[in-house]
Amino acid sequence: xxxxxxxxxxxxxxxxxxxxxxxxxxxxxxxxxxxxxxxxxxxxxxxxxxxxxxxxxxxxxxxxxxxxxxxxxxxxxxxxxxxxxxxxxxxxxxxxxxxxxxxxxxxxxxxxxxxxxxxxxxxxxxxxxxxxxxxxxxxxxxxxxxxxxxx
Numbered sequence: 001x002x003x004x005x006x007x008x009x010x011x012x013x014x015x016x017x018x019x020x021x022x023x024x025x026x027x028x029x030x031x032x033x034x035x036x037x038x039x040x041x042x043x044x045x046x047x048x049x050x051x052x053x054x055x056x057x058x059x060x061x062x063x064x065x066x067x068x069x070x071x072x073x074x075x076x077x078x079x080x081x082x083x084x085x086x087x088x089x090x091x092x093x094x095x096x097x098x099x100x101x102x103x104x105x106x107x108x109x110x111x112x113x114x115x116x117x118x119x120x121x122x123x124x125x126x127x128x129x130x131x132x133x134x135x136x137x138x139x140x141x142x143x144x145x146x147x148x149x150x151x
Contacts, residue, residue, distance in 0.1 A: 015109040018096070019049035026123075037075040038082050041123025045116065048128040052112040056134035060125040063137075079124040086121040093120055 023046025029039030048055050061067065097114045100106035119126050 015049060015112070018093075018113065019046045022046040022049065035078060035082075037071075037078045037124045041119070041126045044126055044128045045119050045123050048116065048119075049112065052116075054131055055128050056131050057116060057119045057126050058129055058134050058137060060127050062141075063127060063129070063133075075124050079122060082124070083121070086123075089120045090117050093117055 022042050026039045026042030026044075026046055029035040029042060032039070045057065048057050093113050094117065097110045100110035100113070
């Protein structure tokens with residue numbers, strides 16, 4: 001008979017399962033072509049879930065200045081259509097976070113999933129980058145904000 005302690009010890013494995021599910025769902029949506037913007041974002045999110053502590057999810061528009069206007073418009077339309085599904089995924093992930101917090105071993109996985117709920121809600125045009133790149137983008141954004149006020 002399995003005890004609760006034995007069951008909860010395997011809880012962090014759910015992080016790998018979650019990563020695989022999102023990556024495979026992203027692959028399926030990318031193969032369908034019409035939903036490619038969502039699929040590409042979910043594949044990046046699955047990649048992020050595999051190595052979350054050295055990576056961050058950032059918006060693609062922060063990395064590359066010039067983007068195809070048609071792709072941007074199409075991505076916006078697809079993102080609006082995805083929102084109801086994104087809300088369902090957010091609720092499922094929020095429940096998963098609560099369940100993971102029942103075990104001390106699951107808390108690091110829960111923190112990663114909780115921090116990435118925004119990406120689950122809107123994966124369109126999100127990219128998994130090293131944490132140093134994300135920090136530099138935030139620093140540049142802060143410098144631009146300071147420059148607005150200072151003159």
